[in-house]
Amino acid sequence: DGGITQSPKYLFRKEGQNVTLSCEQNLNHDAMYWYRQDPGQGLRLIYYSQIVNDFQKGDIAEGYSVSREKKESFPLTVTSAQKNPTAFYLCASSIGFQALWDEQFFGPGTRLTVL
């Protein structure tokens, strides 16, 4: 079955530690996205990548970093510079620039709690 996997579903870290969230897709999509979700704030875009080895900052990139070394993988690192990292993180993918229009497919999410 094609889809997006995020692991782990729950993640706990101590304050000051970097942590990397995994996102893998087997949909052969070019574009991938990371969102942060907080109660009452909808989804906010952290980073996105339209093609391998390229990515752009979204609206709230500070304190986060990404890489896109493979088409199917787009890991997100939450660094110690992120002031309030506890949140629900969603990864998504879409066909990308080859599509005349695009819809995003979402993974199940990772809930990160920083203690």
Next chain:
Amino acid sequence: AQSVTQPDIHITVSEGASLELRCNYSYGATPYLFWYVQSPGQGLQLLLKYFSGDTLVQGIKGFEAEFKRSQSSFNLRKPSVHWSDAAEYFCAVGARNQGGKLIFGQGTELSVKP
């Protein structure tokens, strides 16, 4: 500035009653419009989308939405709500040549009374 507004943070309806969730957008380009649904602790599932053509679009689970360009709206409707429809609903807007980026509304949480 581009934006999406869902005026209702929380709506409660009785099972079997009709439902309308509001979505208004501000977008300079010709928009693509989406409605997603999210169950607690889960990812988002696409309910329906509008790209062009017929302004009344049908989606999964008996939902429909109507694009009204003059009102910059894309309201979601369902004639008879089921208890399993309780979830959070997100409206989103995108445009061609925007790299697939979407702007999401803040969401509307739907509760269903028995």
